[in-house]
Amino acid sequence: MPMSGSAKTMAVCTVGGLVAVTAYTVTLGSNGWLWFGWVVVALLTAGVLATRA
Template sequence: MPGSTDGSTKTMGALTVGALVAVTAYTVALGSNGWLWFGWVVLGLITLALVASRRA
């Protein structure tokens, strides 16, 4: 059904948000790490692609 999300898409979204919280907490506590932010951006792009493919 167009516009609906299944369990894997919701799980990926939750993982992406959780990773954002973890990377932000790491940055606040220990300082910025470019590789962590790069990894989060890649994860976010994969999540967006998954959501876009489910809507198509």
């Protein structure tokens, strides 16, 4: 399944966001709003990828 440029960029940003939120959690402690935001972005990315298929 080839991804368009915008879908690929969104997927890369989602993975980068996961790394950033995980690093924040490890160093400074958990923040529920960061995880909630990441889940929302991940769901949006999944929706974009599903509509491109």
